[in-house]
Amino acid sequence: MKIKLITLLSISILTFIGKAEAQKTKHVYQDATKPITERIEDLLKRMTLQEKIDQLRHIHSEDYDANGVVDLQKLHEFTKGNSFGCIEGFPLSSKQYLKMVYHVQKYMKQRTRLGIPVIPVLEGLHGTVQDNCTIFPQSIALASTFRPELAKQMSVHISAEMKAIGAKQLFAPDLDLARELRWGRVEETYGEDPFLVGEMGVAYIKGFRENNLICTPKHFVGHGTPIGGINLSNVEGGLKQLYSLYMQPFERVIKEADPLSIMNCYSSYDGEPITGSSFFLTDLLRKHLGFKGFVYSDWGSISMLYSFHHTAANSTDAALQAITAGIDVEAASSTYEELDSLVKSKKLPVSYIDRAVRNVLYTKFKSGLFEDALPDTTVAFKQQIHTPASIKLARTIADESIVLVKNENNILPLDESKLQSLAIIGPNADQVQFGDYTWSRNNRDGITPLNGIKQLIGDKVTINYAKGCELTGLDSTGFAAAVSAAKQSNAAIVFVGSQSAALARERINSTSGEGFDLDDLKLPGVQEELIKAIHRTGKPVIVVLVTGRPFVLSWEEKNVPAIAIQWYGGEQEGHAIAGMLFGKTNPSGKLPISFPKSTGNTPAYYNYLPTERGFYGSPGTENTPGRDYVFAKPGALWPFGYGLSYTKFEFNNLNISRKKVLSSDSITVSIQVKNSGQRDGAEVVQLYVRDLVSSVATPVQALKGFRKVFLKAEEEQIVTLQLPVNELYLYNKDLKRVVEPGDFEIQLGAASNDIRAKDRITVFVSQKELQAAKTLPGKTETRQQIENNTNISNDTTIKVSGIVRDVQASILSDVSIYTKTGETKVVTNDAGSYIITVKSSDILIFSKKGYETKEVPVRNNKILNVTLNKQSEH
Incomplete structure (x- = not known):
């Protein structure tokens, strides 16, 4: 390998000497003191068509990786000496990733004609998805803290860890509204409310941008409410719902946080695939919301236009639809290889290519990539990741995210001095649950609840542990040991819930995460039967639901004295739940999503x-x-905003600064909050608004402000919230965003169902103001109409290539690929790649043991990337 790389480098010195000489002259685009627009135009005019197209393409690990080492010859053969838009490094280790970025960026700077750096990307929803990096609590847990400042602090740490290993772009935060609880990706979101999601999203991106890295909020737009809860399925809603709900968080982050990139969603909205929609990606995202960065395609979403949505006839058609709609960079599929022929055949004006390239270059210049492409390899990166400060923050978030939903007769907190023995039971008692988009599911990388409790109480209390059952399956043979443990103990804590996939790695027994949707929200397997068996012992029972999504706990709510929700709590989850159960911390989490009955x-x-x-x-x-x-x-079992404490809080003396207001005003809403209990604690003061009479139906409540306040026992404080009156808007019958005149009810409380004080304000709006409001875009086609004659009827012989992956994007080797006639057969290699010669009208069959066989019509596609689903066990 070393000889090959040295030989290639020697050849490169001769081959690229002209390029090196050309780069000695400093052009406008290389001058960081020049305005970004000037740098973009200077660089754009120097680029060939192929150099432009390659800025819209992605380098994947199979394009350069040789067992964890960068093979420069392999990279050069793929890039043909051009720079690309982005590069990923899955599944390289942190050390390998850092070396990869260094060598690839050096290659881009020294051996491409224009020296344009590439954007190294990573996942990092709740921690950089690389070995040895800090695993923070999952997004749904972060939202439960109702503390945006913690989101900002967390993202500062994540961005620092990413920077230490050379990454520049992060695929987060997830701004989907989780209004469909069967959907497996609920855990990735900040819940069901657009205001809370927007607040957390803005804070997260601002923290990330402090290190001048690129955030990619996702999934634009409406992805979190798929029909049937099935991932990638259509979302129904209409334009009012689109604007009033799903668009709100994206509007907030674009206007307030400068994310620099946006990821589209796989799904369609009212039957229109977002990936191919100029209405969503150009009219709405850019013209209306004012987004300036680049749109990064969710992995494989462009090829799905022909393989999944069937709104494109082939890969050429899909590329045409995506580029004209507004997808700037393609990831995990290769349809943009067709852009060159589309331009040369005059089916695609080059102006669409230029538009996309400008967006990519804008982001590269704005993020300082041209001046800061090479990572610092002089400092040991391990000293900059998983620091004591990041571990402490992970614990703080885990502490504040736990939601106590029932505490009958104050059974909690437990007093170890009054316990002789304690039963710890359940499939989640001695297993870490980090959630999806993590590097690991191994207990060595975190603290389990069992270990957290043992470390807290030591040998003061005898611990009787029994697993009882698995997270899935109908085997109840472990019940006897669990019942015995409970009978020998003063009380029993039962840890139940779910387990998530871990980003294309371990997926055994997953009931949550991307692609793991449920048709029933009852606890999987025999977990509820285990709880009932322990309950029948007559011993006090505490249920801890360790989860990434709500489950139905109606029986438990009626029969179990204490219930706590521990969203996936990151590496410190065991310490956090132990501290809460034994009163070392006081629960202050609130539900960011409602639990159903x-x-x-x-x-x-x-x-x-x-x-x-x-x-x-x-x-x-x-x-x-x-x-x-x-x-x-x-109605809900436990609604949004709900959560108990070990102390009590009183709300008194609601005051509104002005009760007769104009739409341009801002009012101050204040209330006196007192901790009337004997323990220090924290309460989330929540401000809701109801439009009492409106021209279109509006929600019975809408969150418009909140603040978490920490109070010592018997302490009181006046909590003040600002409410801009223009936030009381609606979208009327004409799709105009207006604040209508009339009365609004102001509600302050501790939860959406626990309102402690109410009052009204009256808003005055002139007719002139209402008439001046702008109508939002409708679904009329505003882009240039392009003739699409990409279907080719001649039955010609062509070479088809591609990559086969599973639903979690892991490559699949040894997949048999053959034509329906059985005349030609090939097998995917270790990189999941294949090449096969077929007729343009053939049907390819993809087959692998343990996976569902898939038939894919060729339809003249020269690139077919295919996803195989695991075979059902039933």
Whole structure:
């Protein structure tokens, strides 16, 4: 390998001497003192068509990797001496990633004609997804803290760790609204409310931008409410719902936090795939929201236009749709290789290429990449990751994210001085649960609840541990040991819940995470039966739900004295839950998402329209039929904003600075909060608004402000929140964003269902002001119409190549690929790649043991990247 690399370098010195000479002259684009627009235009005019197209393409690890080492010859053969847009390094270790970035950036600077650096990308939703980096609590846990400042602090640490290993771009935060609880990716979000999601998202990106790195909020737009909860499925909603809900967090971060990149979503909205929609990606994202950076395609989303959505006939058609819609950089598929032929055949004006390249170059210049491409390899990167400060912050977030939802007779906190023995039971008692988008699921990388409790109480209390059952499956043979442990103990803590995939790595027994959607929100397997068996012992039972999404706990709410929700708590989860159970910390988390009473009683979100919880108001029970639901009452079991404490808080003396206001005003809302208990604690003061009469239906409540306040026992404090009146807007019948005149109810409380004080304000708006409001874009086609004649009817012989992956993007080797006639057969190599010669009208069959066989029509596609699903066990 060393001989090959040295030989290649010697050849390169001769081959590229002209390029090196050309770069000695400092051009405008190389001058950091020049305005970005001037640098972009200077560089753009120097670029060939192929150099432009390559800025819109992605280098993947199979394009350079040789067992963890950068093979420069392999890289050169792929890039043909041109710079590309982005590069990824999955699954390189942190050390390998750093070396990769250094060598590749050096190659880009010294051996490409224009010396344009590439953007190294990484995942890092709740911690850099690399070995030895800090694993923070999952996003849904972070949202439960109701503390945006913690989101900012966390992202500062994540960006510092990423910078230490050479990365420049992060695929986070997730700004989807989790309004469909069966969806497996609920855990990645900040919950169901657009205001809370926006607040957390803005804080996260601002922290990340402090290190001048590129954030890529995702998934634009509406991805979190797929039909049936099935990942990637269509989202239905209409334009009002789009603007009022799903667009809100993206609007906030674009206007307030400068993310520099946006990731599109896989799904379609009202049947229109976002990936191929100029309405969403140009009219809405750029013209209306004013986004300036580049749009990064979710992995493989462009090829899905023909392989999944079937709105494109082939890869050429998909590339044409995506580039004209506004996808700037393609990841994990290779349809943009077709852009050259599209331009030369005059099916695609080069102006679309130039537009996309400008967006990519804008981001590279704005982020300082041209001046800071080479990572610092003089400092040991391990000294800059997993620092004591980041570990401490992970613990703080884990502490504040735990939500206590029931505490009958103050059974919690436990007093170790009054316990002789304690049963620790359940499939999540001695297993770390970090959530999806992490490097590891191994106990060595975190603290389990069992270990956290043991480390806290030592030998003061006898611990009787029994797993009881697995997270999935119907095997109950472990119940006997669990029941025995409970009978020998003064009390029992049962840890149940879910387990998530770990970003294309371990996926055994996953019931949450990307691609792991549920048809039933009951606890998987026999976990509820385990809880009932322990309950029948008569011993006090505490249930801890370790999870990334809400589950149905209606039986537990009726029968179990204490229940806590521990969202995936990161590497410090065991210390955090132990501290909460034994009163070393006081729970202060609030639910960022509502818990349903049953799967059928969904959606359960709090900000519903007035008609969405029924008309008749005579709910039934299991024994007595009624209306609206015959055997139940509509609504949540535990709603948004809910969460208990070991102390009590009183709210008094609501004050609103002005009660007659104009839409241009801002009012101050204040209330006196007192900790009336005997323990120090924290309460989240939540401000909701209700539009009492409006021209279109509006939610019964809408969060417009919140603040977490820490109070010592018997301490009181006046909590003040600002409410800009223009935040009381709606989208009217004409899709105009307006604040309508009339009365609004101001609500302050400790949860959406625990309002402690109310008052009203009256808003005055002139007719002239209403008429002057601008109408938002409708779905009329505004881009230049392009003739699309990419279907080729001639049955010609072509070479088809591609990569085969599973649903988690892991490459699949030894996949058999053959035509339906069986005339030609090949097998994917260790990189998941294949090349096969077929007729343009052939159908390819992809087959691998343990995976579902897939038939894919060629339809003249020269590139077919295919995803295989694991075979169902049933």
